[in-house]
Amino acid sequence: MEWKxxxxxxxxQVIVAPMAGVTNLAxxxxxxxxxxxxxxxxxxxxxxLLYENHKTQDMIQVLETExxxxxxLFGNDINAMxxxxxxxxxxxxxxIIDINMGCPxxxxxxxxxxxxxxxxxxxxxxxxxxxxxxxxxxxxxKIRSGWDHKSINAVEYAKLMESAGASAIAVHGRTRSDMYTxxxxxxxxxxxxxxxxxxxxxxxxxxxxxxxxxMLDYTKCDAIMVGRALLGNPFxxxxxxxxxxxxxxxxxxxxxxxxxxxxxxxxKLVELKGEHIAxxxxxxxxxxxxxxxxxxxxxxxxxxxxxxxxxxxKIIEDYFxxxxxxx
Numbered sequence: 001m002e003w004k005x006x007x008x009x010x011x012x013q014v015i016v017a018p019m020a021g022v023t024n025l026a027x028x029x030x031x032x033x034x035x036x037x038x039x040x041x042x043x044x045x046x047x048x049l050l051y052e053n054h055k056t057q058d059m060i061q062v063l064e065t066e067x068x069x070x071x072x073l074f075g076n077d078i079n080a081m082x083x084x085x086x087x088x089x090x091x092x093x094x095x096i097i098d099i100n101m102g103c104p105x106x107x108x109x110x111x112x113x114x115x116x117x118x119x120x121x122x123x124x125x126x127x128x129x130x131x132x133x134x135x136x137x138x139x140x141x142k143i144r145s146g147w148d149h150k151s152i153n154a155v156e157y158a159k160l161m162e163s164a165g166a167s168a169i170a171v172h173g174r175t176r177s178d179m180y181t182x183x184x185x186x187x188x189x190x191x192x193x194x195x196x197x198x199x200x201x202x203x204x205x206x207x208x209x210x211x212x213x214x215m216l217d218y219t220k221c222d223a224i225m226v227g228r229a230l231l232g233n234p235f236x237x238x239x240x241x242x243x244x245x246x247x248x249x250x251x252x253x254x255x256x257x258x259x260x261x262x263x264x265x266x267x268k269l270v271e272l273k274g275e276h277i278a279x280x281x282x283x284x285x286x287x288x289x290x291x292x293x294x295x296x297x298x299x300x301x302x303x304x305x306x307x308x309x310x311x312x313x314k315i316i317e318d319y320f321x322x323x324x325x326x327x
Contacts, residue, residue, distance in 0.1 A: 001244070003222050005038075005199055006138040006167040008068055008095050010223070012037040013216065014240050015170075015201055017227035018072040018100070018142070021281065024059070026268035028066050030261060031230065034237035037223065039069050040142075043100050043108075046075030046084035060092040070096035070140060074103065076112040076123065082130045089135035096167075097135060099128060102142045104176045115176035119147050121157055125164045132165030142170040142203075145188040148177035158192045158200075170201035170225055180228070190219040201225050208236075209243030216244070232288025234261060255293070259320040262289040266309055275309060282312050290316075294323060 003010055016023060016031050018040035023031075028039050041059065048056030062069055071094040075081045085097050101124060103114030110116075117124045124141075132139045141161045146152035158169050171192050173184030184204025193200040202215045203225035212224045229236055235253045242249040265285060269278035286303045290296040299319045306312045 003199060005096060005140065008138060010037045010068060012241055013223040013244060014212070014237055015223050015225040016040060016230065016237070017170075017203060017225045018042055018070075018098070019227060019230075021284075022231065024269075024272065025061060025063070025066075026265060026272045027234070027285075028069070029063065029268060030234050030265055031237055032066055034234050035241045036237045037068075038096075039066060040098060040225075041069065041071050041094075043072050043074045043103060044084075044088075046073055046077070046080045049084045049087050050080060060088055060094065062092055062094045064093075067093075068095040070094065070098040072098040072100050072142070074100035074108060074113045076117060076120075076127070078123075078127055078130055081127050082134050085131040085135050085139075089137050094137070096138050096140055097131065098140045098142055098170075099131065099166075100142055102144045102170075102172050104144070104179050109176065115144050115147060118143060118153065118157060118176070119151070121153070121160055124157070125160050128161055128164035128166055138167035139165065140168040140170070141166045142172070144172045144174055144176055145185055146175045148175050151175075152188065154188050155191050155195045158196050162196045162198050166198060168199040168201065168222075169196065170203050171221075173202070173204040186215060186218050189215070189221055193219055193221050199223070203227065206240075209240045209249050212240045213244060232262075232285060232291060255320055255323050258289055258293075259316065262286060262316060263313060265289075266312060270309055279306060279309050279312065282306075282309060286312060286316060290319070295319070 014037050016036050016039040020042045023042045044059050071088055088097055100114055101117045108114035145154045161169055171189045173189050189202040199222040201223045202219050202221035206212050206224055206226045207229040215224050239249040266282050283304045287300040302315050
């Protein structure tokens with residue numbers, strides 16, 4: 001089902017969450033092939049952009065084939081965030097600037113950024129309002145249900161973000177103190193949807209097409225955001241999209257398809273980051289792609305110690321060839 005963030009038309013309700021070290025250009029291109037409606041980049045530091053960190057500036061590179069796409073910015077200094085947003089507005093052809101107010105990791109929150117901003121709503125309001133007034137692109141916000149279970153404030157916070165000019169809000173149904181444990185609270189997402197008039201994207205615990213449909217039906221949110229379940233599993237995008245559109249989906253992913261996209265992912269990482277970084281990152285990605293397949297734990301240990309992408313390729317090809325022979 002089509003929907004909009006301000007004037008931006010989004011073709012379906014399946015959204016890819018921002019994930020550090022995962023939703024870089026290499027994987028975003030693959031995820032787009034499976035039909036995602038909107039992709040969020042991994043977090044981008046305001047200071048990194050302003051201090052002309054080339055690695056950070058490379059992260060705002062967007063291909064036309066990826067669009068529509070949201071660049072996610074993090075920080076907590078009003079002027080730095082505004083200047084970084086202006087830089088993105090002028091130098092990137094991304095469609096949306098998203099403000100990270102949900103990241104729970106210590107190195108982000110201890111600096112007052114990410115989900116720590118949920119403890120300073122006035123500051124968060126000023127950041128969003130200042131950015132909205134300074135840029136042309138739609139500005140969106142990603143939050144959690146609150147800092148901890150004693151301070152769940154997602155509804156009031158979402159209303160504040162709307163009044164600051166945010167064009168949409170994504171809500172992860174966990175608190176910061178939960179990190180990624182327990183279960184996402186869908187009632188909070190539902191309450192946010194009922195409290196604001198801007199689009200609401202539900203996030204948390206979507207591991208299957210059935211999970212996605214349940215969240216949409218229960219919370220009435222405008223779209224769902226998939227995160228960790230996509231690690232090594234880009235196929236889930238198409239499964240969810242098919243299920244929402246037709247009520248059915250292909251449940252079995254062939255080993256040939258897994259192998260094809262694993263190696264394709266590695267090739268794209270080499271192009272993007274070079275041989276050394278691609279090798280390091282594929283140690284994780286390859287393990288995610290083969291998770292649950294016969295003998296995958298043994299292969300995972302081999303991949304983790306690989307010293308080149310060619311070595312990774314040989315391990316993976318040998319592994320999938322053996323699987324094919326045994327089927």
